[in-house]
Amino acid sequence: MNIRVVKKTLKYAAIILLSLIILIVGGAFVVGYFYSDKVTTLVISELNKRIDTEVTTDKVSFSVLKKFPNASIEFENITIKSSKNIHKNDFKKTNADTLLQAKSLFLEFNIIDIIKENYTIKKINIENGKINILTDFYGEDNFQLWRNEIEKDNSSLKFELKDLQANNTKINIRNLIKGFDLRSNVKKFKLSGAFGSEAYFLESNFTAYIKRFAIDNIVYISEREVTTDVEMKVIKDTYSINRGKLNIAGMRLDIAGTINNNEKTEFDLNFKGKDLNIKTFLSLLPDQYTKNIDDYESSGRFYFDCVLKGELSKYKNPKIDVKFGVENGNVKNKKSNLELNNISLTGLFSNGDKHSSATSFIKFENLKSALGKSEFSGNLIINNFLNPLIQLALNTNLDLAEINNFFPIDSVEKINGNAKVLLKYSGKFTDFKNISEKDIQNSQLEGDIELSNMNLKLKSSNYDFTNFYGKGNFVKNNLSIESLNFMIGKNDFAFQGNLKNILNYILLENQNLKMNGKLSSENFILDEFIHSSESSSEQAILPKDIAFNLDINVKNFTYDKFVANQLSGAIYSEGSKLVAQNVLFSTMQGNVNGDAAIELKENGSLHFQCSANLQKIDVKKLFYTFDNFGQSFILDKNLNGKISAAVDYSSTWDKNLNIIPESVLCDSKLEITNGELIDFEPMTKLSSYIEVSELKHVKFSTLKNEIIIKDRIVTIPLMDINSTAFNIQASGTHNFDNEFTYRVKVLLSELLAKNAKKAKKENDEFSYVEDDGLGKTSIYLIIKGNPDNYKISYDTKSVKENIKQNIKTEKQTIKQILKEEFGLFKNDTSLINKTKEDKKIDFNNQKVNIKWDEENPDKVNFDDD
Template identity: 30%
Template sequence: MKRLKKILKIFFISIIILILLGIGFTFLFGDKIEEIILNKINSKLKKELSLSEIEFSLFENFPDASVTFSNILIQESFQNSSDTLLFAEEGIIKLNILNVISQDYSVNDVEFNRGVINIKYNENGDPNFDILKDNDEENNNFELNNLNLSNSRFTFSDEVEKIYTSSEIDNINLSLTKEDEKFICNLNGSLRNDSLVVDELDYINNKNVSFNSEIEISDDSIFITSTNLSIGGVDFKNLNFDYSKLSSEYLLTTETENADISNVIFATPKEYQYLYEDHEISGKISAKVEIRKDTNFANPYSEIDFKLNNCKYKSKTQPFELENIYSDCHFDNDSTKRNFDFTQFRFSNFKSSKKGGDFNADFTLTNLNKYYLNVEMFSSWELRELNDFIEDSPFKNMKGTVSGFINYHGNLSFDSKMSGYFANSTHTADLNFKDVYLNYKESELDFVFGKMNWEVDNHNVKISKNKFSVSQSELSFNGNIDNLILYILNEEEKININGKLASDKMIFEELFTITELSSEKEGGVFIGPPNLSVLPTWLDVNISVNVKEFWYNNFTSSDFTTDVNYDSKNLKLTADEIDMQTLDGSISGDVIYFENKLHDLVLKSNLDVNKINISDGFKSFDNFNQTFITNKNINGIATANIYLQSMWDKNYKFYSPSLHMSSQLRIENGELIEFKPMYNLSDYVSLEELKEVKFATLKNKIRIENEKIIIPEMDIHSTALSVHVSGEHSFANIMDYKVSLLLSDVLGNKVKESMSLEEIEHNHEGKTTIQLKMSGHVDDPKITLDKVQLKEDIVNEIIEEGEEVIKIIENKILNKEDPDEKKEKEELDIKIEWDDKNPKK
């Protein structure tokens, strides 16, 4: 214990002695050393060092002795210039204590704190740091092993190369060696770079920079190597920079590994930051970089091979996001062009995922001034993503999925320009849709697709393997649709459909409501501009239709086939070669439906009706919106050839004067059941017989024109009576008929109840008839005798009977053998008086 105390005592005494010796040495030799150091520095400088204070100390920077300068100033070397080359509030020169004792004042370390360093090359390429006096000695080399700069500002400018930079130095340690005409500087430290401008382009602005580098400067070149360089949080390794002062050419190579993409974007020169304005990108990136500047080009050539690792992307302008991005990538700006127009990004084995799908591709993006994309990709989408992605699409509330392979060659944009770029692109695709649901415009109809395949070739879509429903209609379509995608993107005003439409069940009145969406209506009234069409202008159609079960309100048919053509330019719909089984018979023919210049809707048709059930026909068409004769009043089998023309206004209001029909009608096994207008003949025929009137065959040519049904003369031989009818029946139910009844039927007051339909057709020629006129409203008809016609008929019949009597007398009674001998007939003198005052009603 005593030994330890003795050792400590000796140690502390030694320390005190050393301190006292140091203080004494400083007091005795401090000023001299200060003067020697200052003179030594000034002896090297062309301009003397300026300072406010100098102080020597053995202890302040122990174990080194030091000379501290306050407010040190060195002016730049340009003649007639007093600008600052170096200023520091504090400058420290460190000396080895033993060397100082032996009067060797070699400098080991130098520190500058809170200073300013301004390095310049003027327009002649002359530096402002040529401050050292010329040395007559052959060996003009020197070495500074350790120079520390802290809390200082550094600026550099080169008027020839147009390079400017300024930085706030946190801490930099450097060593400087001069060998012949070559300077070698080793740097290690950190700073905050305010700007690094080369040819008016600011490459680094407001970035933190740290480095471990070596700079070699000669008369004709600058060579920089850096094992580690960090700019704005991006760590670069193995950086090499070779610059030729003579040609201004340079080559930069470096690499980075697993750098944060957000830091890469932050480190990107301010001039190029606009490239990221509409995008959010995050994740990791590894890259190998080569940047080369050649004499023959204004811009450098850049080539970067990089990999994306677990990245994310989000568009700021569109609802589009990708995540889990992995890709091998390449970037260059074309060594022969070196501008944005020929810059390209190439992505290989690009794999990513997004909400509800994948996005995998090989693609190349070129021309950063106007993006151009070449891509081969497989992608899958939730269709609900497209509801917001495609603005103003006519298809709403889309649900389901779509997946497939897509090839696209065209411009790319993440704003409203994209639809126009797509219209001018070259593209193909093989797309598969599944469980799709959508609405069209404001229609309440639900479109539902189970599975559907699209083969896209530019603006043509070939659709197959699709069965879908529109509300209650069950449909399938195979064919081509032109400009469908462009129409969705509002780049085309119409689509063109060619193909085959099949349906197990078609509810036509529902489907037809889609055509009304092209017009502007309010409360069912057309409110659009006068030149706006009623029929759709967005659709051209040329399809064959095969429908197993067709419904239009109460009308049904089966095995309905036709070829449909719709021409939106002429607003004309045609249905050719219509054929259907309906109403226990069949209908065939052609239909034309078009919009005229006044926006009226016109229907023209030629139909062949073969043995249809009349009662079911009346029922199917709701008795044609009249009550005069209904499906309960008529029965029979009809065959007819019908030409029909009618017109509606733009509000689908029927224009009755336009209705024109011409038909050749044949009704077999006909029956009028409790047809009240027949009851008006009850004065002539038994009412009981008129309740159910049957007839075998009825033939006639019936016309409709000027709001009247025109019935030419026709004979109806029925179980109740035989009638000869002609006349007109207006749409206002005003009748004007001429009716002829057999006198024998009237006198008998009824027809034999046992008379069959076959017996009805027996020849009634030669029997006397009664002529009636039926006129007025159907609810209050007026029936009168047509006396003029009745007189003529009876007179003619009596004359014919008289002539027959004469022939009998001559041949039988007078025994004239030659009945064919021509003799003049004596006119019978027969008179019939008519009492017209009180005609029987």
């Protein structure tokens, strides 16, 4: 090709293009110059006559270039108020006062029409705006803009819309009667067609971010991007969709059908989706239902077929039927790499015969899946979305380790084993968001559960629960356990009974679990629980929301050095109190039976009380087992014999399970048979006063006494220790600081008395001895101090009669306190209330103080105050 010809052609083309530009710009200038004011004035005048609501704008301008090839009138920062009849207070959190706000609103005209003085609006364009289309509870809307009384006139301003566009505009549509709620941010919206014709093709393109789309508060789309591409044929008021594509967050649906908008609006539409992605479909659900969806990835075939048919009006909704299903589905946990595979199900959703939430239902049928060794199958039906009726049938065989790795439970640190569950459930709820106790009570639950080789470690517990084997069945709100065997540490347990109110306990707050049955154990080692706990009284007893009534049977029970065999009884909880009744066990070659109770107080302390009978307990083993009761004055090596006792005891423990000494109250009637005191140091030191070798090893057949504990003091009333060689009478006090005072009377046989007098002549010379007239001699002594530093001195016999009476009075006081606080000694006739006549004499007015002279033990001073 000749280069000169090419250059010449390009030159002519450039000249022509430049001429066209000059012509267009010139023409635009001419049109703008001659027609701007006329068109603008006409449009404003006509709109003022026709619009029946307030309109404000900052500026109105005419332009040929902004929307070229069309001429346009631009309203800058325009606001159109809602029509007057709407009830604005019906709308919460919505600006019902305004129909439209926009940075720019353009009315577009054909330039040639303007030159011909044919002022016809062909297109409306909204940019950077906000539109509220509202219908209140009374059926009044906010978009009735035109005056009804305007008669047909011969104005040259006409509307022949062929294009309606909106860009970067928020569109909210709310119909309170229908429960319709759409909130969207529209990136691009275009609606084009010959709107004024009786028959034409209409195209719609829509790209928006849907914040919320709900009907009757059922959310169908939330926080998702939606695009549409629709072509339809319009004949009068009937719209037939020839091509319809809907894309919701990547899920593509085909749309077909008709919309009739004649006297009433009727739909006959079909939405279909094939080979859809499961994850995409699940992501369309509201976030509160899919919080952990990002931890999983899915594959498989999902299908969707929706029919929308019927009238849409103020008081009617169309019928909605949706069929869906999954085939060859797989869901993988990205953290554990475990995969739930071979998922299959068929489903159906419908808004029912009345097309409302109350008649809506959803079904999941023929659900099947597998996870490693675990298998699932079942059906689920939910009827009535306002007051849901839930029906569930479930059949599973679970590997618990795999299940927990796939669906992690926050409270579980580790779990393994197997569980078989066969359940049927039916329950109706008045409000699914606020489940009530009545809802659960009216539910029906039945089925079987079987555990095998299950092991469990909870994050909040220091214990390992192992070797679970059990069978049970659900009946309504209860779980009946046929057998359940398990271990906690080295402790084995077997349970048979019922767990009542179990559904309420699991699903509701502030509910109690009630446990009835039999609990047995071959070996129960209490040390494991005490040492594993945090030594807190709140953790030392069962939680307040678990109530139980159990018959217990423990073959071997141990705690530290304490060992009990064949322990049996009944234990039950009552609020914050734990009670044990008819407890029996063998220990230390004897037997024990009794009752006990422990109660958690509001300040966190524990109050303990018990009433027990001991029969022929080995004294040496008793002292050894309890580490000589925390004292070193008399040790297990110093004792032999069998003890029987009736004990009433109470005390309070602080939050750290330490006994509060001042709270201890005790009354113990005891009897020791075949007793021996062996190398008891205070007894051997009596040889300084009584030269008798038998004091090193005292044997006696029977010792009876009643021990009182109050105000940190152990009070020992007068008691007799009888042997063939001599008898000893002793009494005294021993406080919790290990300080004691004992008064001892030694009654010697005639032979031993002579030996004592020979060895200690001062006994006779200073009258520390007494002859009872039957050939036996008594010596009075005081033992006072503490185990590391005590003294023995002679006592005087002048106050011996007062000792017994003082002890008796103290004993009666203890009994009265225990009776009033804990209901003990109910059958003790010695606690009869005094009559008014008995109270006439006031012995408290006669105060007598007895002062012992430590330097001269014989001297006793009686002082009247």
